[in-house]
Amino acid sequence: MRNRINEEITLRKLEVLLAYMETGNLAKAAEALDVSTVSVHRALHSLEEGMRCALFRHEGRNLLPTEAAHVLADVATDVIKAMADGIRATRQAAGYSADHMKIGSLYSLTIRTVPDVVIGIKVRRPELQAELVLGSNADLLFKLKQGAIDAALMAMPEPDPEIESIALFEDEIYFAAPADSPYARQASIDLRQCRDEPFVTLSEGFITYQGFMDAFRIADFTPNVVMKVGDIFSLMNLVSGGVGYALLPGRVRDVFAHKVTLVPLSSQYRLRQTIGLSFLRRRERDPNLLALAAVCRLAMRVPS
Incomplete structure (x- = not known):
């Protein structure tokens, strides 16, 4: 006893x-x-x-x-x-109000969005140590459900009873071509004109890959994909080097502005991504996540 x-x-x-x-x-x-x-x-x-x-x-x-x-x-x-x-x-x-938070993010959001969020959370909660985990939408969603990350900045996932998501901004998908390509001088791109062109894309699991496939499904042909890569910056290097064309979100426009031109797609192919903050619903009252959500809303008043 x-x-x-x-x-x-x-x-x-x-x-x-x-x-x-x-x-x-x-x-x-x-x-x-x-x-x-x-x-x-x-x-x-x-x-x-x-x-x-x-x-x-x-x-x-x-x-x-x-x-x-x-x-x-x-x-x-x-x-x-x-x-x-x-x-x-x-x-x-339980992941509740720890002094360390792992924030998942798409690679493309590290250009402006993530730095703004990290600075904002540091100002709001100076004692909180933030760690960044990069990956595809599929990777981040899996890690979120497994508890390997606390929250994720990514494309809004399909409705899920376990996940709470806050929409932050929308981004359009563009045709990416080398700056000296004839396509770079066009007002818009009809994908059917590119049937014989080589393409490069992100690997499956990335939301931009899904947009890529959706656009060509509308165009009603299978693109000639010569290479797949695991991050958006490598993809832009391949485009600038003339390896192939790609479809990219507008938020990366300034990364290789002198080498890669983003051209609007014709209206029938236009697609948009909704970027948001996602976390486990059971942790919606966690003070750290509430602070992160407030910072994200403030940072996203101007889309990155």
């Missing part, structure tokens, strides 16, 4: 004991704990009753700690520290 602790012995009273032992004065202990002097005196007396031994001896109006009080104070220090560590570990295991 477990040892039962007298109900008069509580963590709060142990905190009062430690405050008194540190200050040696009822009034100072009360000030440190933001309670009345009477409350401190009652707590110490109640501890003595719970311990069933004297913790203090009276000398005039002063309470002098006995050896027993020093022993209990040493134990109380360990107990309170262990409890504080346990509370912190429990909350971290």
Whole structure:
């Protein structure tokens, strides 16, 4: 059978004991704990009753700690520290208001969106350490559900009872061509005119790959994909090097502006991506995620 602790012995009273032992004065202990002097005196007396031994001896109006009080104070220090560590570990295991947050992001959002968000969250919660995890939409959604990341800046996923998503901004898909390509001088691109052209694209799982496939489904032909890559910056390098054409979101327009031109697609092919912040619904009241959501809304007033 477990040892039962007298109900008069509580963590709060142990905190009062430690405050008194540190200050040696009822009034100072009360000030440190933001309670009345009477409350401190009652707590110490109640501890003595719970311990069933004297913790203090009276000398005039002063309470002098006995050896027993020093022993209990040493134990109380360990107990309170262990409890504080346990509370912190429990909350971290639940992903709730930890001092470290992993934010997932699409590669394309690291150009402007992510820096704005990271700076904003640092200003709002200076004690919070943010870690960035990059990946495709599919990767980020999987990691989010597994608890490997706390939130993700990505294209809005399909409705899911586990996921809460906040739409931030919309972005259009463009035809990407080398700056010196004849296509770069056109007002818009009809994909059917590009039937014989080589294309490069992101790997499956990226939302831009899905947009790529949707556009060519509308054009009613299968594009000649000569290479797939795992990040959007490598993809733009391939376009600028003349390896193939691509379909890219407008948010990357300024990355290789002197080498790659983004041309609007003809109206029948125009597609838009909705970028948002997603996190697990069961954590919607987490103060860190509430702060992150507020920062994202503020940063996204002007689409990145």
